[in-house]
Amino acid sequence: MKWSEQAWLSIEPIYESILQMPFIQELIDGTLPLEKFQYYLMQDSIYLEHFGRSLAIVGARAQNIPDMLAFFRFAETTIIVENALHESYFKDFAIVDKDTIQPACHHYAHFLRSTAALEAVEVGMAAVLPCFWIYKAVGDYIYQHQQTGNNPYQKWIDTYAGEEFGIAVRSAISICDANAAQATTVTQAQMTEAFIASSKLEYDFWEAAYINRRWK
Numbered sequence: 001m002k003w004s005e006q007a008w009l010s011i012e013p014i015y016e017s018i019l020q021m022p023f024i025q026e027l028i029d030g031t032l033p034l035e036k037f038q039y040y041l042m043q044d045s046i047y048l049e050h051f052g053r054s055l056a057i058v059g060a061r062a063q064n065i066p067d068m069l070a071f072f073r074f075a076e077t078t079i080i081v082e083n084a085l086h087e088s089y090f091k092d093f094a095i096v097d098k099d100t101i102q103p104a105c106h107h108y109a110h111f112l113r114s115t116a117a118l119e120a121v122e123v124g125m126a127a128v129l130p131c132f133w134i135y136k137a138v139g140d141y142i143y144q145h146q147q148t149g150n151n152p153y154q155k156w157i158d159t160y161a162g163e164e165f166g167i168a169v170r171s172a173i174s175i176c177d178a179n180a181a182q183a184t185t186v187t188q189a190q191m192t193e194a195f196i197a198s199s200k201l202e203y204d205f206w207e208a209a210y211i212n213r214r215w216k
């Protein structure tokens with residue numbers, strides 16, 4: 001079994017609970033209250049910068065040039081494509097003042113940065129993988145279960161369910177598998193641990209947006 005197949009099996013219960021979250025269910029029918037989506041967007045635009053930097057760190061530490069270039073491209077696409085999506089929503093909602101970083105975003109962003117910088121590079125690759133894979137899976141799920149044709153969150157859904165994002169996701173998965181195949185069993189286990197931690201932090205990120213979790 002490939003590393004990615006066993007890694008996904010290990011997060012299956014987390015993924016299933018993500019699909020049941022009110023944030024995701026209400027994205028599907030377009031009833032998610034605007035202020036919850038706005039909290040999410042503001043935190044996510046902060047997150048994306050940290051995520052992009054983490055991808056660039058992993059790229060710089062990659063063991064071969066194709067992997068290095070792939071991670072640099074992921075970093076560039078994240079900053080350009082996903083940020084453009086956020087900016088278009090900020091424009092639609094006339095948001096000028098952005099929020100400061102809140103606990104869930106802070107936790108996730110700094111977990112990614114420290115893992116990318118300080119752990120074995122394969123572990124850094126595994127830590128950023130849920131940011132690709134879970135978003136693609138959730139985007140596809142929402143796309144397939146949509147009922148209304150008039151969803152204010154359609155641009156978000158189309159981005160993550162889209163084929164362009166799908167190509168990047170497949171590439172990130174296969175790079176992780178190739179690196180895992182060359183790694184020791186200890187490193188493989190650390191990869192899985194990092195993959196699980198990031199998957200839990202994805203859950204937490206959406207939950208924080210739904211309940212408006214803020215620093216005391």
Ligand SMILES: Cc1ncc(CN)c(N)n1
Pocket residue numbers: 044047048082130131132135202205
């Ligand atoms: C928190 C989070 N995780 C993942 C993604 C998709 N790159 C995102 N935009 N935000």
